[in-house]
Amino acid sequence: MNSQLKWKFVLIAAAILLCIYGVIGLPAFPTSGAQIKQNLADRIKLGLDLKGGSHLVLQVQVEEAIGQRCDQTIDLLTRQLHDKHIGFGEIRRVDDTHILVRNVDPATSADFRDLINSQLTDWTTSPAAGENNGYLLTLKPSVIANLRTQTMDQSLETITRRINGLGLTEPTIAFTGRGDDEILVQLPGEGDPTRAKSVIQAGGQLALTLVADDQTYPSQSAALAAHGGVLPQGTEIVPGKSDTGSASDQSQVYYILDRAPIVTGQDLVGATPQPSTDYPGQFEINFHLSTAAAARFGPFTETNIGKRMAIVLDHKVYTAPTIRGRIEDNGQITGNFSEDQAKDLALVLRAGALPASIKYLEERTVGPSLGADSIREGVRASVGSLIVVMIFLVIYYRLSGVNAVVALLLNLLILVAFMAFAGAVLTLPGIAGVVLTIGMGVDSNVLVFERIREELRNGKLPAPSVDVGFDRAFRTIIDTHITTLVSAAFLFLFGTGPVKGFAVTLTIGLIANLFTSIYVSRVIFDYHLSKMDRQAQLSI
Amino acid sequence: MEFFHGVNIDWMGKAKYFVTLSLILLAVGWVSIYKRVVADHGTLYGIDFRGGTLVYVRFGGKPPIDQIRKGLQQAGLANSTIQGISDSRSVGSQNDVVIGLEQKQNDESLDAGKQKILDVLHSTFGTSNAGKPDFNSVTPSDLAALLTQKDPLLLGPTAADRYTQLANRLIAARDTQHSGIVSNFDELKNVDGATSPVIATLQNNFSLSNFAIRDAEIVGPKVGSQLRRQAFLATLYALGGMLIYIAFRFEWVYGAAAVIAVFHDVLITLGFFSLFHYEISLTVIAALLTLVGYSMNDTIVIFDRVRENLRIMRRESLTEIVNKSINQTLSRTILTSGLTFLTVLVLYLLGGEVLRAFSFAMVVGVVVGTYSSFGIAAPIVVVWNKYHGGRGVAVRVGSAAEKRVPAVARR
Numbered sequence: 026m027n028s029q030l031k032w033k034f035v036l037i038a039a040a041i042l043l044c045i046y047g048v049i050g051l052p053a054f055p056t057s058g059a060q061i062k063q064n065l066a067d068r069i070k071l072g073l074d075l076k077g078g079s080h081l082v083l084q085v086q087v088e089e090a091i092g093q094r095c096d097q098t099i100d101l102l103t104r105q106l107h108d109k110h111i112g113f114g115e116i117r118r119v120d121d122t123h124i125l126v127r128n129v130d131p132a133t134s135a136d137f138r139d140l141i142n143s144q145l146t147d148w149t150t151s152p153a154a155g156e157n158n159g160y161l162l163t164l165k166p167s168v169i170a171n172l173r174t175q176t177m178d179q180s181l182e183t184i185t186r187r188i189n190g191l192g193l194t195e196p197t198i199a200f201t202g203r204g205d206d207e208i209l210v211q212l213p214g215e216g217d218p219t220r221a222k223s224v225i226q227a228g229g230q231l232a233l234t235l236v237a238d239d240q241t242y243p244s245q246s247a248a249l250a251a252h253g254g255v256l257p258q259g260t261e262i263v264p265g266k267s268d269t270g271s272a273s274d275q276s277q278v279y280y281i282l283d284r285a286p287i288v289t290g291q292d293l294v295g296a297t298p299q300p301s302t303d304y305p306g307q308f309e310i311n312f313h314l315s316t317a318a319a320a321r322f323g324p325f326t327e328t329n330i331g332k333r334m335a336i337v338l339d340h341k342v343y344t345a346p347t348i349r350g351r352i353e354d355n356g357q358i359t360g361n362f363s364e365d366q367a368k369d370l371a372l373v374l375r376a377g378a379l380p381a382s383i384k385y386l387e388e389r390t391v392g393p394s395l396g397a398d399s400i401r402e403g404v405r406a407s408v409g410s411l412i413v414v415m416i417f418l419v420i421y422y423r424l425s426g427v428n429a430v431v432a433l434l435l436n437l438l439i440l441v442a443f444m445a446f447a448g449a450v451l452t453l454p455g456i457a458g459v460v461l462t463i464g465m466g467v468d469s470n471v472l473v474f475e476r477i478r479e480e481l482r483n484g485k486l487p488a489p490s491v492d493v494g495f496d497r498a499f500r501t502i503i504d505t506h507i508t509t510l511v512s513a514a515f516l517f518l519f520g521t522g523p524v525k526g527f528a529v530t531l532t533i534g535l536i537a538n539l540f541t542s543i544y545v546s547r548v549i550f551d552y553h554l555s556k557m558d559r560q561a562q563l564s565i
Numbered sequence: 566m567e568f569f570h571g572v573n574i575d576w577m578g579k580a581k582y583f584v585t586l587s588l589i590l591l592a593v594g595w596v597s598i599y600k601r602v603v604a605d606h607g608t609l610y611g612i613d614f615r616g617g618t619l620v621y622v623r624f625g626g627k628p629p630i631d632q633i634r635k636g637l638q639q640a641g642l643a644n645s646t647i648q649g650i651s652d653s654r655s656v657g658s659q660n661d662v663v664i665g666l667e668q669k670q671n672d673e674s675l676d677a678g679k680q681k682i683l684d685v686l687h688s689t690f691g692t693s694n695a696g697k698p699d700f701n702s703v704t705p706s707d708l709a710a711l712l713t714q715k716d717p718l719l720l721g722p723t724a725a726d727r728y729t730q731l732a733n734r735l736i737a738a739r740d741t742q743h744s745g746i747v748s749n750f751d752e753l754k755n756v757d758g759a760t761s762p763v764i765a766t767l768q769n770n771f772s773l774s775n776f777a778i779r780d781a782e783i784v785g786p787k788v789g790s791q792l793r794r795q796a797f798l799a800t801l802y803a804l805g806g807m808l809i810y811i812a813f814r815f816e817w818v819y820g821a822a823a824v825i826a827v828f829h830d831v832l833i834t835l836g837f838f839s840l841f842h843y844e845i846s847l848t849v850i851a852a853l854l855t856l857v858g859y860s861m862n863d864t865i866v867i868f869d870r871v872r873e874n875l876r877i878m879r880r881e882s883l884t885e886i887v888n889k890s891i892n893q894t895l896s897r898t899i900l901t902s903g904l905t906f907l908t909v910l911v912l913y914l915l916g917g918e919v920l921r922a923f924s925f926a927m928v929v930g931v932v933v934g935t936y937s938s939f940g941i942a943a944p945i946v947v948v949w950n951k952y953h954g955g956r957g958v959a960v961r962v963g964s965a966a967e968k969r970v971p972a973v974a975r976r
Contacts, residue, residue: 214704214706217702217704222676390778390782392740392745392780403912403916405915406912407912410908413907453851454851463908464862467901467904468866475897504865504869511809512803512857512861515799515806516799520795520796520799524799527854527855531858
């Protein structure tokens, strides 16, 4: 064997060893059969369609967060205008990103513009069309874009914290295709996503608010009527459960609360479920406040002893106990919870609130048994057909067929190893990519062999025939492979989930195929030729 | 061993028959597609592209379809569909039923339909041990949590790991040995670690219904149309990319011919799909992409040979050259396509229900894709060059070796 050929062998052997290591040697070097099995299971990740589990796509209602910003600005602006004695007719919300201020007193319009320019830097002001002394405030596009990313990032973080709190194995939480407001949640092995879904969807906005009016009312209009149709400044009506204390009384009542909460969910440092001492059999959530919040909360409760404080969760009053003494840094939320409900609520409170509500767009659950069936049957069929193809290649091309079989097996090994190295996930469409790879692998070998046969028929000796055969077929193989790679690249760029999975396995497979069917196969031929007599017949 | 050596077929002479055949296939297929999309309100699209709810249920015995239908009607789900999967090749699947429901825009939540279907199943087929969770639909993690809590093996509170493993083995036994449905807890006695206290714990804490939910898919209507659009666009871009590459390597008419042929394959395969009452889902899109790859591969092999022969055979007409190129590559075409056909046929016959639609598309696609290379793509190149008086010379300088070959003058 000449030295050039020797080096080629070394290179191929190194590639094979590296691939075998990639398949069975990661993440820990295998010392036992069980470890190899474990490594395989760790590195060759199966998609939900093969393994079973839940797949959820949810949409964050980003517009809500923008609308909230608008509402907050209106609140702020109203207060500031009052404080600075700037006269105006009305402040009206036009839509999520526009506020109309009507009839600003011309005498104070300079003050008004100053206020806007100094305080509301996120907004641009322009004279409102068709209005006398009216101004239209528009939220800046850059601010909207910022708000969108912030809302999405925060939603993703919150959902991640919540899902992690559920203690499921290897969940995936990520932004996903279509539009810029969607999040994908995958829960492998989870056959019933009901609980996870409710935990994800819970708003989790906690507020402790002073009750402005000790009465509760059966309806919103009754609450309004009691105050002569106008609510006291800085208060709002919030629905809640009746507070008679009996679990059977579930009727809805309305409270009048201060608009500004004393403590919000952001002030929490912990929340744990515990059995209720007052209502046996029920559970409640015990929460702890941060030091900063406790420093506010202590003096506040002391000055308001005897008044009632509402515990509001997602804009609904759960309880409104009377403050009996100074409270420093903890409290309870009671509300006829079961143990599981209390557990999940505590988890949601710990994880923090969602910046906007969410809506489910897609939900798929693959039972583990269906996943297992599809793997078993799919793998059995694939292996079976692969064996048939290989037997045929050996019969049809004899010793050269063995060469093709080696190239095909190596192609598969490289493909699996690459996927293991990259931690790629194998899905059903991914298997489609493998099928195409095998097909093109077989084709590459057939192309080369048919070309060699043609040259042999034309009376050439084995060595030059192999030479010309590979040369000619090389161009064809390159063109077919690059064309398919180009399409795979487009599919990867523009496709979603399954289409992407197809593109990934196809790309890896085709590159591996170029190596095995052109390089490795050639080296084997060269070795064989170097061993045999120049005039001897080639087994093809 | 060798087949198909030295054939001499006038392929281009038969081009008009090929084109007629293609037109007939296209017409038949697309009448069927039209019927299913327009007349039957889009039943061609699977749940992925249409939006809706699908629940796969496996029963312990022959599915009581009439009872299910009655239960669904009583719950106000009269527009639901119930379909049996009669797949004799897959163990247990003859007891499977798919319940489908259209997604309505005004449903209060995405999974309202699924919940209703589950309620109907539980109330119709619930067992006497009602109120307790159903062992046939419990997940490994929930089972592990329960076992750890009840601790039938008296291992103490730190035994969560061992119970997790036991739970996994129990669920695996349920899903593999009993194809998803356990009818009696004693069936689990041969599971490693399932001693009588464990079986007793299961008996006390679970009910056994005679059905199990195997799979549930819910796709919102908006997502459905978005997915459809996205898959369509991705495919279109991919075709565009291939057109440009082939145009660059050969000549633009070759690229156009190859893309038209591939397009033709996709359309015909879709037609067959509709005729055989399969539904188009995301997995089928993957199959269509695969067939695009195959067909393109096949076409390029022939074009590549044409390009080579154009340089060697200076005297012959393009028609003769194309015929000769197809004949020269015929052996490889039949071999490759035959082997691929074999592979996907095995996949179709033995690959299980999940791969059924996928492999059907491939079986049709391999045949059509191979045929279109000589039946559609090659004739387009010949006819185009005939009308433009050219010989279709496709010498584009690709490699250094090619540069040494003097370029043949065009036209």
